[in-house]
Amino acid sequence: MDTSIRKIYNPIQKDHVTFLKTSAETDGEYTLVEVELADGGGVGLHYHKTYSEKFDCIEGEVQIALGKKMRILKPGESATAEPNVNHLFRNRSGSPCKFLVELRPASEGFERSLQIGYGLANDGQCKPNGFPKDKLALAWLFDISESNLPGWMSVLEFVLRKQAKKARKKHIDKELIARYVRF
Template sequence: MDITATTLKDLKPRNRRIYNAVQKDAVTFLQHADRTGQSSTRVIVELAVGGGNSLHYHRDFEERFECMQGQLSLQVGKEILTLRAGEKAVAPPGVLHRFFNTTDEVCTFKVELVPGHTGFEQALMIGYGLANDGQTNAQGIPINLQHLAVLVHLSGTVPAGPLGMLLPLFSMIAKGAIRKGVLDQLMQKYGI
């Protein structure tokens, strides 16, 4: 569900590449949800050596992973998978998962969200922009609580552990921040 009236189609061209100076990885947008009737979002991730994310799940979409180059480690539920070029895996909605790179070379992989998710796309752009402006910690997590709450709310992502238990609080903070125009400010600064 779109929270802002501005659509990504109005903000950026197809195949836009964003870079995260903190995490040292990049995402290239191949297909935006608003251009597919919300059927899918597709990106290519260039995952840095030692990079990855923490356990989380998505309520509203599945993530389909396909390794293109290097080796991608993926945890889906309790299973740890190692994908090499051409190999695929799926993280269904509601299933804890994470991806990570334990090798000494960058791993490149495709991710498809089904159905597509404009809020996730927006959260990536904002999160990478905040990181590049020194507004995150060493793990790329926004240091401003309103920014963090807005990103969690937008992305459709539920973190595992203690952060996940704070989801109702994040939702309340995010809704207040959105009413105050925080999302619009972040989209103005990082959406283009």
């Protein structure tokens, strides 16, 4: 597989993700990506019900919150968010960092949501916060990434899941996959 198409860039978050192993390549055992995260970048608090997310720092420093505990990972250190554990990652070090993210089991939805979300950002179809401008696309991407919101924010999930169904009925899912999913 051509490695150039496996590296995607998000101009809003100013980060790169390189797909090292996909669900298809590991028979669903795991997904492995390398993230190059700019200072100030990251993903807010969330959790997954169906897979764990392991973070291995390669260069620089990345902050990982697991539950209520914040850790700063340096090269050679790792942390794992087990299913149903609230977590986030971010870079506040003043310089870029690089780390691996391994999902077990693999998540094709996660893989697709990154390709589509980054594609939308490159096409100017995202707001300054990185969320797609199209609310149905946002809801569907949230759904396929198998992300969940913690605490009081979980009340929004009902609306998002309902909107994701509407996106499927309107074939927005098929349009986004055809346009942005390259592997």
